[in-house]
Structures are given as C-alpha cells and as structure tokens.
C-alpha cells in the first residue's frame with residue numbers, strides 16, 4: 383500500500399472542528415509526536431486539564447475526495463467570559479512551510495471563537511514562531527518562559543479574523559499545484575520550472 387507522505391500527494395485539506403473519534407485520536411497522536419518526541423517539551427504526554435473542555439481543531443489531508451490523515455491540529459478554550467486561548471498548534475513534518483496549513487488552523491481557531499462572542503484571543507507562542515504570528519495579524523504582549531522554553535504572549539487582532547459560524551464544516555484549503563489535472567493546462571505543467579505567478583495563475587484557474 384502506498385503511504386502518502388507529502389502535500390503533493392493530496393488534492394486538498396479540510397480545516398474543521400474535530401467531531402469524530404478518529405480525528406481526535408489522530409490529533410492527540412500528532413501532538414505527542416511534535417511536543418513530546420520532536421520538541422521534548424513533555425515526557426510521554428502533553429495532555430492536561432484543558433483538554434477536558436477545549437475544542438480540538440484538525441487539518442485533514444484528503445486524497446481523491448477521501449479523508450486520508452490528520453496533518454495538523456490546534457485547540458481553543460474559553461478562559462473567562464469573552465476571553466479565549468489557543469494552544470498546541472502543530473503541523474506534521476513534511477507538511478510545514480508549504481501548504482498554509484498552520485495559518486489556516488489559526489484562522490479557524492480565532493474565527494470560530496469570534497463567532498462565539500470572543501472579545502480577546504491569546505496564545506503563548508514559541509519564540510521562533512513570533513514572526514509567523516505577527517504576519518498573521520497578532521500583537522506581541524510580553525516574553526515569558528513556558529516549560530523552560532522562551533515564549534511570547536500574543537493577542538490576535540480580531541478585526542482580521544471574521545467570525546466563522548460553521549466550524550464543523552470549516553474551510554477547504556486547495557492542494558498544491560502539482561496535482562492539478564493535466565487537461566487544465568498541460569503546457570504549464572510540463573514547464574520544468576514554472577514561475578510563481580504562472581503557478582498562482584494556474585491555481586486560480588484550477589479553483
């Protein structure tokens with residue numbers, strides 16, 4: 383059986399509130415891989431009390447219209463009236479910095495909280511990701527240490543995150559250009575090195 387390992391192999395991604403048991407189990411396994419094994423922030427489990435009332439969000443890679451695997455996750459919870467927090471953002475290695483999955487998870491996390499009356503949305507962001515969040519319209523508040531690792535308390539600019547009222551449907555994120563059907567633009571697909579603008583143009587046509 384072929385194991386699909388890279389974004390190129392998937393037609394699109396679904397970013398949604400987790401509702402099925404397998405989605406939640408897969409998200410927990412991904413969190414364990416990233417926060418325990420890869421980053422060493424926890425020993426054998428990163429689960430905590432927040433998981434008992436947090437909403438899990440997943441990014442699912444689809445193949446030929448079928449859900450294939452969970453490749454990203456984040457969780458949100460209401461901290462106090464109107465104040466929400468996001469945490470445990472993780473994208474599977476091999477799917478990072480390529481597909482916009484992390485940005486889409488953040489978009490649904492903040493947008494769905496916004497749809498529930500959120501007035502402030504915070505996250506303790508690992509310092510190496512501060513620029514990513516700033517580019518996504520978050521403001522840095524103050525530095526702090528979490529589990530002996532440098533973090534930054536950051537707050538989302540809610541005006542940049544329109545309310546999402548259908549979080550179980552979530553968003554669809556188009557897959558990479560490499561899987562566009564050949565009949566759409568055979569000449570462009572056969573170019574050994576299509577430029578970014580050519581790729582964007584084809585992506586637009588494919589939608």
Ligand SMILES: CC(C)(COP(=O)(O)OP(=O)(O)OC[C@H]1O[C@@H](n2cnc3c(N)ncnc32)[C@H](O)[C@@H]1OP(=O)(O)O)[C@@H](O)C(=O)NCCC(=O)NCCS
Nearest residue numbers: 471472473478479480482483484485507508510511513514
């Ligand atoms: C941080 C993480 C979730 C980002 O997910 P991702 O899917 O790679 O991010 P995206 O592809 O959506 O990136 C969105 C944009 O930010 C950029 N970006 C991604 N990570 C970045 C970083 N650490 N610093 C600066 N820019 C970054 C991407 O290049 C992309 O730019 P573009 O829109 O110009 O193409 C992922 O790298 C990850 O899981 N890391 C390990 C766990 C972790 O650090 N969790 C976060 C705890 S706060």
